[in-house]
Amino acid sequence: LAEAEIRPRGKELHDTMAAFHHLQPDIPANLQFVASFYDYPEPWKHLAEAEPIIYGCHDVDAMQHIMRPTEHGQWKLLDDMERRGVLAGYTRHVQGLWPILVDASNRGIPVSPKGHAEFGASLESERDEIDSTMQGLVPEGLRNVLPKAGYVRAPKDMTGMIQREFEVMNSDTLQVEKVSRWCRLQPFKPSAGKTGQLPRYLRWKKLAVPRDHDGKETTNKDELKALYERTGDPLLAAVLDQRENSTWLNNHMENWRPGPDGKVHPTFTFAPGTGQLSARRPNCQNAPKHGDEDRPRKVELAKAFRRMVAAPEGYQLVEFDYKSFHVLTLGFNARSGDYMRIARMDMHSFFGSYLIGQPISFSLPDDELRAQLRWFKSDPHRKLIRDKRAKPSILGWGFCLGPKKMYEKNKKSFNSWTECRDVQDQLKALFPGIPRYHQTVQAEAHTKGYLTTPHGYIRNFWEVFRWDAKRQRYMNGDDAEKAAAYRPANNAFGHLKDAMLRLDKQGWMKRAGFINQIHDSLLFLMPEGIMDEAIPIIKAEMERKSDVLVDSVVAPDGLWCEVEVSIGRDWAGMEEVRV
Numbered sequence: 001l002a003e004a005e006i007r008p009r010g011k012e013l014h015d016t017m018a019a020f021h022h023l024q025p026d027i028p029a030n031l032q033f034v035a036s037f038y039d040y041p042e043p044w045k046h047l048a049e050a051e052p053i054i055y056g057c058h059d060v061d062a063m064q065h066i067m068r069p070t071e072h073g074q075w076k077l078l079d080d081m082e083r084r085g086v087l088a089g090y091t092r093h094v095q096g097l098w099p100i101l102v103d104a105s106n107r108g109i110p111v112s113p114k115g116h117a118e119f120g121a122s123l124e125s126e127r128d129e130i131d132s133t134m135q136g137l138v139p140e141g142l143r144n145v146l147p148k149a150g151y152v153r154a155p156k157d158m159t160g161m162i163q164r165e166f167e168v169m170n171s172d173t174l175q176v177e178k179v180s181r182w183c184r185l186q187p188f189k190p191s192a193g194k195t196g197q198l199p200r201y202l203r204w205k206k207l208a209v210p211r212d213h214d215g216k217e218t219t220n221k222d223e224l225k226a227l228y229e230r231t232g233d234p235l236l237a238a239v240l241d242q243r244e245n246s247t248w249l250n251n252h253m254e255n256w257r258p259g260p261d262g263k264v265h266p267t268f269t270f271a272p273g274t275g276q277l278s279a280r281r282p283n284c285q286n287a288p289k290h291g292d293e294d295r296p297r298k299v300e301l302a303k304a305f306r307r308m309v310a311a312p313e314g315y316q317l318v319e320f321d322y323k324s325f326h327v328l329t330l331g332f333n334a335r336s337g338d339y340m341r342i343a344r345m346d347m348h349s350f351f352g353s354y355l356i357g358q359p360i361s362f363s364l365p366d367d368e369l370r371a372q373l374r375w376f377k378s379d380p381h382r383k384l385i386r387d388k389r390a391k392p393s394i395l396g397w398g399f400c401l402g403p404k405k406m407y408e409k410n411k412k413s414f415n416s417w418t419e420c421r422d423v424q425d426q427l428k429a430l431f432p433g434i435p436r437y438h439q440t441v442q443a444e445a446h447t448k449g450y451l452t453t454p455h456g457y458i459r460n461f462w463e464v465f466r467w468d469a470k471r472q473r474y475m476n477g478d479d480a481e482k483a484a485a486y487r488p489a490n491n492a493f494g495h496l497k498d499a500m501l502r503l504d505k506q507g508w509m510k511r512a513g514f515i516n517q518i519h520d521s522l523l524f525l526m527p528e529g530i531m532d533e534a535i536p537i538i539k540a541e542m543e544r545k546s547d548v549l550v551d552s553v554v555a556p557d558g559l560w561c562e563v564e565v566s567i568g569r570d571w572a573g574m575e576e577v578r579v
Helices: 016-023 031-038 052-066 076-084 087-095 098-107 113-137 197-204 221-231 234-255 296-308 325-334 337-345 347-355 366-378 380-398 403-409 417-430 433-448 480-505 528-542
Strands: 145-151 161-169 176-185 267-269 278-280 315-322 450-452 458-460 465-468 473-476 514-518 521-527 563-568 575-577
Touching: 016 031, 016 052, 016 076, 016 087, 031 052, 052 076, 076 087, 087 480, 098 267, 098 480, 098 514, 113 234, 113 296, 145 161, 221 234, 234 296, 315 528, 325 337, 325 380, 325 433, 325 480, 337 347, 337 366, 337 433, 347 366, 347 380, 347 417, 366 380, 380 403, 380 417, 403 417, 417 433, 433 450, 433 480, 450 480, 480 514, 480 521, 480 528, 521 528, 528 563
Parallel strands: none
Antiparallel strands: 145 176, 161 176, 267 278, 315 521, 315 563, 450 458, 465 473, 514 521, 563 575
8 A cells, every 4th residue: 555655544544454463362263264253254265266356355345354343332343342351452562563663664774785696605505515415325225217117218328317116007918017217316305204215215214214203203493403413424414404495595584685785675464362463575583693502514504604694884783682581471460570580590590409409598699699690601611501401401391392392392402301490390399389380371261262362362262172081181282381381471572562562652663764673672773883772772762661560579560671682783793881
């Protein structure tokens, strides 16, 4: 509409798809499906080709049913949101935030065309090297051929041909016979499935093909990595490299190709049911950052990618990141003052000290406790324990992962699921309020079938607990973890959105050049001339105490969270600064 210079009339603009999604975040939001909730008399999507005019009329008429006036003077969809207590959340965080996100999209994220071209060329060269390596590791007998049963008669052009024995049915004797035929050898491709070439290779090497939770054969990334770490097989390393390279070339590089203005312009959406924002074309919120620390080449790829995102002359990239925010909001929801206190300092170092048998005491004054946490983090061995064992333990436990699932996600860090269970028992002993909160909120979600949040969101939960006839008791269902994690996550995202709205009202989102929101952070393409003024103001506004997240025990004046600030000419060279 904007490109066609059409300006909608009226004081309020609504995207009914986004509105319905706010009310029902876990079910489809296509027009015909939604219209069926609002007494629309018949389906019409099947008329698209046969009756295009009638089809178009239905498309318009269905909107009138969804947004028809009610006896309260409110439109029906908005009235439904008001009755569920989530209209204010939609008005502020969807309708109110959308213009800010549109401006950020129009502003764009700078990507160096030269850097993009050079990095793309290096990936293509690497792709060819990987393929050459892979072909040299696979015997001819394991490769596919064309035709599958060979040529019945030798072709005139024998270039690239080999002879191979095939089992074929003799039409006269109806017996299977072995015959030698010419065929064309095909390059090895690590396809999956029972008859795939990769499982065929693994069986030839006498390696067990990995299996998933259901016992089915799988060659997914995590299972192949685990198998490679056990065996050191060079083909598995090449396959992992090939898949990684393909993702870079076909996904990241294509989607991050800069336009004529030297920028990419993502479209921000409200798709996640947690209240988190998302983006597409490109997914700028999930850009490669660290790579796989155990594979140095992948770390370098992530850095090279982020070097493409570079500020033009006279600008700097400035990122404001909430520190351990989801750990803090979990403590807030659980009303655990101890958990919140440690979250503000360094929860991962604190728990790491218990994992190595040198526990740091709760009872220390804040200054001494911070000094002890810095000491723990200063040693490379202890930091490895912190990052590889304590951190995944805290995050997994906080989101209510069971020990078996936590082990499946962190096999490099733990030797068995029973070890994960012991680690979680330590956490329960340290912070008993957290599992109590999980149990309470799961029981609420099970009883009501949904949860609401202070920022005006709602989410339905279909199977928090399921009845186990064998054990004669309720067990965790498919939604148990999701229900436990919902409110802490939504509180964090809602708090960040409130900060964005306040900064926009003050003019800083436009003036400071807001271009991206990533998880718990805001990214700006900031003019250098305003940095000294803008950075302290934006940091202070983001750290402002919440008017929504208030608790008489742990946050009587409102929840707040510390913000870290990083600055750089490109996204790979961001360095934290003190403000």
